[in-house]
Amino acid sequence: xxxPAWSLPSGELGRIAIEHEWPERVxxxxxxxxxxxxxxxxxVLDSGIEGDHPLVGAVQQSFTVVPDxxxxxxxxxxxxxxxxxxxxxAGVLRALAPDCSLHSVRVLGTGYTxxxxxxxxxxxxxxxxxxxxxxxxxxxxxxxxxxxxxxxxDSAYFGRTVLVASAHNMPVESYPWRFxxxxxxxxxxxxxxxxxxxxPAPPVEFFARGVDVDVAWPGGSTLRCTGNSFxxxxxxxxxxLVLAKHPQLTPFQVKSVLYLTSANVGGAS
Amino acid sequence: xxxxQAIFRAQAxxxxxxxxxxxxxVFEAVAGQSSDALIGTRIPSSTGIAGWVLVTRQxxxxxxxxxxPRFARxxxxxxxxxxSALMAVPLLHEERALGVxxxxxxxxxxxxxxxxxxLLGLFASQAAIALDLLRGARRAKxxxxxxxxxxxxxxxxxxxxxxxxxxxxxxxxxxLRALVAVLAPPRP
Numbered sequence: 001x002x003x004p005a006w007s008l009p010s011g012e013l014g015r016i017a018i019e020h021e022w023p024e025r026v027x028x029x030x031x032x033x034x035x036x037x038x039x040x041x042x043x044v045l046d047s048g049i050e051g052d053h054p055l056v057g058a059v060q061q062s063f064t065v066v067p068d069x070x071x072x073x074x075x076x077x078x079x080x081x082x083x084x085x086x087x088x089x090a091g092v093l094r095a096l097a098p099d100c101s102l103h104s105v106r107v108l109g110t111g112y113t114x115x116x117x118x119x120x121x122x123x124x125x126x127x128x129x130x131x132x133x134x135x136x137x138x139x140x141x142x143x144x145x146x147x148x149x150x151x152x153x154d155s156a157y158f159g160r161t162v163l164v165a166s167a168h169n170m171p172v173e174s175y176p177w178r179f180x181x182x183x184x185x186x187x188x189x190x191x192x193x194x195x196x197x198x199x200p201a202p203p204v205e206f207f208a209r210g211v212d213v214d215v216a217w218p219g220g221s222t223l224r225c226t227g228n229s230f231x232x233x234x235x236x237x238x239x240x241l242v243l244a245k246h247p248q249l250t251p252f253q254v255k256s257v258l259y260l261t262s263a264n265v266g267g268a269s
Numbered sequence: 270x271x272x273x274q275a276i277f278r279a280q281a282x283x284x285x286x287x288x289x290x291x292x293x294x295v296f297e298a299v300a301g302q303s304s305d306a307l308i309g310t311r312i313p314s315s316t317g318i319a320g321w322v323l324v325t326r327q328x329x330x331x332x333x334x335x336x337x338p339r340f341a342r343x344x345x346x347x348x349x350x351x352x353s354a355l356m357a358v359p360l361l362h363e364e365r366a367l368g369v370x371x372x373x374x375x376x377x378x379x380x381x382x383x384x385x386x387x388l389l390g391l392f393a394s395q396a397a398i399a400l401d402l403l404r405g406a407r408r409a410k411x412x413x414x415x416x417x418x419x420x421x422x423x424x425x426x427x428x429x430x431x432x433x434x435x436x437x438x439x440x441x442x443x444x445l446r447a448l449v450a451v452l453a454p455p456r457p
Contacts, residue, residue, distance in 0.1 A: 047315070047324065052337055082313075083321040108324040109315030138325050142364045169328045170390035172361055211383065212332060224331035226386065 019248060026260040032241035037097025039247070040240040043091070043131040044233075045122055046086030046138065048106035050212045051079025055091035055216035056102070064106040064123045072121035074105065082109040088225065090235040091216025096193055096237030102133060108138065116145040118232050120152070127156045127163075129170075132243050135236040136182075137166040137229035139174035149176040157181035162239045162251045166232040178203045183239070183255055187211055187231040196238065198262035201216045206258060208234040260263070280352065280374035286358070286400070287368050293418045294319050295369065311420050314394075318357050319369040326366050326388060329360040360397040369402050 004010060008016065023030050041060075064077040081087045089156040090102055107122035119140055127136050134156065138203050139212045140149070153176045165177035167186045180202075187210025188197055197207040210231030217223040235258070240256050243249060249257065259265055276357045281301035285294040296310040322329050332354050346363070352373035361366040371391050375385075435440055 047321075080314050083317070083324055085321050086324050116369070138327070141326060143363060166327070168326075169386055170361065170393065171387075172394075174326070187383060223334075224332040226332075227327055229325065229327055229329075240319070 006149065007027075011071070017148040021039040021246070026257055028261045032238065033256050034246060035097075035244045037100030037237065037239040037240035037244045040097070040154055040244045041103060042053045042100045042130045042133045042135060042236060042240050043103045043126045043129070044086050044090050044135050045107055045119075045126055046089055046135070047083045047108035048077075048081035048086045048217065049079055049090040050081045050084075050087040050216075051220050052219075052246045053087055053163035053218075053220055055085060055222065057098075058102070060101040060103050062104040062106070063122075063125075064201070065118045065125075065255060069168055072118060074122065074125040077106065080106070081106065083136065085229065088215035088223075088230065089135055091124050091222075091239045092109050092173055092193075092213065092230055093210060093240070094134065096234065097244075098241045100133075100237070103129075111207070114135045116140045116142045118185045120148055123149070123152050127152055127159060129160055130159060130248075131161055133164060133236050133239045135164050135233050137232045139166065139177055141168075141172055141174045142174075143173065146154055146175045150179055153178070153181045157251050162236075162243070162254050163241060164232055164236040166228045169228050174257055181251070183235060183251075185210075185228060185232040185235045187226070187228050193234055194238065196235070196258060196262045197264050198259045199220050205255070206235055206262065207231065208238075210234075216255065279372045282372045284396075284400075285323075285371075286404075287314060287323055287366060294323060294369065301373075315445070316356065322357045322369045323366055324357050326359045326361060326391075327357065328386060330357075330386065331355045355370045355446065356385075356389055358393040360393055360400055362397040362401045367397055367404070370396055 006133070008098065042164055048064070049056060049062065051059055051062070053114040054193075059079055062077050063074050065072050065074055067073075069158050072242045085108065086104060086106070087222075090104070093102065105122045107119045123134070123136070124228070163176070163182040165175045165179075165182045165184050167184050176182055177186070184203060184205045186204040186207050188198070188207040189211040190209065193209050195209065199205055199207060208231040210228050211226045212224050214222050215225050215229040215230055238258060239254050242254055246257075279301065281299065283419045284297045287293075291311070292314045292315050296307050298311075299308065312319070316318055318329065318331070318385045334353050334355060349368050354374055356372040356375070358370050360370055370388070404409040429441075431438075
């Protein structure tokens with residue numbers, strides 16, 4: 001008997017056995033209560049992370065994207081962050097998920113300003129590494145990159161890498177935050193770093209703290225900043241907390257847990 | 270610039286343009302309590318607040334700058350004015366980041382609001398369109414000034430065409446269209 005492609009004969013139900021531990025009700029306590037993010041690998045795709053910043057602590061690995069023939073290569077570099085954006089995001093992550101491991105891939109401020117190719121090369125590499133969470137507090141407005149970004153976002157989604165992407169703060173088309181395979185983040189203006197709202201009217205799916213956030217700033221200092229860039233690592237950190245407790249969850253399930261624990265859905269404790 | 274300063278009731282406002290050839294930010298225009306003397310100053314495109322905004326293409330709002338002398342110096346060196354708060358927004362036009370608009374010390378006791386971020390974004394979109402027009406006009410001016418001989422040649426050609434009878438004039442125009450197609454093929 002022949003089956004269509006991608007089918008499931010009843011005799012093979014064993015191969016789709018899924019271990020599950022869903023409680024009767026998913027709440028914040030079940031989702032991330034007591035979690036510190038231990039064992040979860042978080043990649044910050046950004047402008048680099050300043051090494052040994054007091055609010056960031058240890059950075060497991062630092063990489064940068066460099067030209068290589070006709071394309072780009074990803075090589076190790078020292079913890080450098082010329083503009084401070086990646087360091088700020090890393091500080092937010094570290095504050096909420098103190099025991100996650102941080103990995104930096106520098107795609108901004110590499111001397112090729114605005115090069116979508118560098119961004120794509122860095123993201124492709126990060127997806128191939130199988131990080132648990134990739135924080136992308138950035139986007140590209142170049143529509144020619146949207147198809148490739150879409151493929152990369154889907155690869156991450158099916159490869160169990162949660163891609164958390166910042167919505168643009170301005171009324172422009174940009175990517176990849178508009179894709180449904182990522183978790184997209186905008187800002188709310190309340191002080192609680194764990195407070196999350198689910199948006200019933202996407203493309204922005206969640207709102208997290210993004211106004212007047214005290215963030216790490218190069219030179220070991222801090223600065224009070226506003227922007228979706230800082231809301232995004234709050235959500236990445238929550239994903240890390242969830243995955244540390246429930247490592248078997250897929251990006252789809254992690255997103256569902258975020259939804260169920262959002263304040264306007266009634267799951268937050 | 271003055272409009273940006275007025276809308277946000279700010280002490281100063283400034284614009285940096287991105288020079289794509291040198292990958293630098295050029296201090297282009299200023300309004301309010303800043304120094305005109307800094308116009309033309311160049312900084313690497315990915316450093317400082319303006320660099321942050323340019324490379325991330327995201328607006329940035331900073332408060333309580335007075336607590337960070339290192340930072341205040343950073344901004345002051347770029348604007349000639351030491352602010353205690355700052356809003357910076359990229360000037361995006363058709364997939365390109367043309368530069369960065371900064372609004373310093375708006376008159377506001379309360380916290381920055383998300384509505385202000387929206388307003389700043391809308392204003393920046395308008396400013397980007399204006400800037401793109403300005404850049405286009407500058408390019409056209411440079412072409413005319415830099416290529417006076419060529420322009421004279423084109424003028425001569427136009428005068429010659431004008432003097433022709435209708436039939437020959439049409440033939441001449443066809444020839445010119447063919448020349449344009451060869452010299453400047455349409456973009457794919």
